Amino acid sequence: MNPLEPDQQALKTEIADLEQRLQNARQRLNPPHAANGSTPPIPNPPLPVPDPTAVSTLHTLLLLADSALPLGSFAFSSGLESFLAHHPATSVNGSSKPQFQSQSQPQSSLLSTFLPLSLSTLASTSLPYVLAAYREPDRLLELDNDFDASTPCTVARRASTTQGRALLAVWERSFRGHYSGEHITDSTTATASPFPTSPEGQREENDNDNTALKALKTYQSHLHLHPTSLSPSPFTPTPCTHYAPLYGLLCHLLRLPAHTTAYLFLFSHARTVVSAAVRASVLGPYQAQAVLAGAELRERIEGLVWEWEGRGTEEAGQTVPVVDLWVGRHEKLYSRIFNS
């Protein structure tokens, strides 16, 4: 018996298998009736190989997922620091011990309590605004106003407006030249765009982009006229540069799909909170990565996106009221390393 024979047989099977998979992949890439088939969501029409949209979407996604964005987000803990101060590791006695935390559990359990509550709060209060601005960019000023009206405390407001301003600056100074220029000029000659699209979809998309760009321009000119103040007049809509609506609009301009936008928004928050937890010595850097990689977080974010993506801003609200107390009382902490 030649000992090589079974191996060769295995190799042959493997080759056949690989060929089959290659063929499948090709078929999936070029479905027979791509143009007439079910139309996918607008920002991502199916394109022939290589798919530049997919590549640029991936590129944009990586850009936005950078932990450096929004610039300065490392300064905010979204209430984590205050939560920790309200649940000190050494509890005085049984009666005043918060139920969330028991002595036997390690410190990292504090994060596993806080993170779901914080994510849920963000999804219920902010995600509807992200998606509303994404879907209807021309409502930006109104959404910004309504979000401001719904922000219950100074600390949260400061965190939101600071990061919104930073996001606007990143767009203005870094992204705008690369993502917008060609679209505003002429919709028919926009060949140099980083997003080559099929001709029939192009005009519509450009109109879409124009709306978004115009909305942003109007917003910025308002911003120029009325620099943001702490207590704006109730009569004139003043831009407050809140993070959530600006984030939605930016993702629209960068042509991320809506679902990705929502997921990324929540994921970035989780990452910011987890990284704040590392700096607050609640958990180690490896544990932090484990939390981020965990299926639990993934399922939670998916679940929250699913739960909130269909709801309008008038349905937004606080699902975990005590988070408002923690965030609001951050100002009263004896020592602080974060701004929120």
Next chain:
Amino acid sequence: MSNPFAGSSSKPGFGKIILSVLPPDKPVLETVSYQYPLKLIAPSPIIVSPRHSRSSGSTLEDKEAGDHSSPDNQQRSYLVHTVYLLTYGGGLVAGDAINLTTTLARSTRLILLTQGSTKIFKSPDPSVISKQFMNATLLPGSALCYLPDPVQPFGKSAFEQTQVYGLVDWRGQNSGGEPSLCVLDWVNQGRSALGEKWDFWRYGSKNEVYLLPNASEERQSEARKKRLLLRDALLLHPSATLPSLFSERMDNLSIFGTLILCGPVFTALGDHFLAEFEALPRIGGRNWDSDAVSAPRTTPLTPEEQAEIRKLKRQKQEKVDGLLWTAARVRNFVLVKFGAKETEGAKRWLSDMIKEEGSVEREFGERATLCLR
């Protein structure tokens, strides 16, 4: 003017309160109508004269005896009307719907009260939701004080309420100025005595304040649209992404509330909350002066010292009651949020804060703070 005794729209749960002004300047309850299960009771109005009496008002008869001719136009006494919002059985049963519309004419003052906590009774099914909708329109210069008892949702109840307050644009001469609003929205965990701990199916409460365009001065040039000034929504709804028990979202609190203040009548109260919040001891800091024993004194305490003592006493009580609170200026509002381990603790604290500052009782009479007793 419509007849106050006319049969109102016969929809169940509908109610209407119109507080208007009889020339020259007498506020009257023009309409108080209601349908089962809602019941409105309007006791006779009280007279309040902020300058002379610090506390309560007197009756209407006293007014006619002569207080009326006060020389000081700004500070002279005025009538404050009160309406009790009641429901048969002291609460709402499954599927009840209340829909109350209130209008306050220029420069009028209204107290809305409840009598005991609003109980939300058990619902046979999570989808049968009791609802309460309240819409109040405040014309320039008017003031509404709505300090109800807390809502008490029983186990397996389902309740959603929305309060919409419309402030009519107060720009322009002789408008009367910004309307004033003092509204409280609080909910507790249910029947603690029966061991209920946030055991309802769902609870939601939303407060919205809008700026309404002035109907009489329609300016076509501007886009006249109502504008959202404040929105505060609490959503305790079942969710797949949160722990299934609501109590796990509440961090051992058994009552949670929001107080919204705006307008000139409540400026002082708002400032009081903000100042007291600013003066809270730092969390996690060492309390150096906690056990300082002051030497016995013979001289009487100054008012400032008395206030300081009250403050320290309250802060001690806050610790005992597990009371957590924040106050923030949000646009032209002061928004106060608080939670406590027991309903009584929250009541004690709120009553202390409001009575110490005193302007609510000064401007509306003692009746306005009935629910804080």
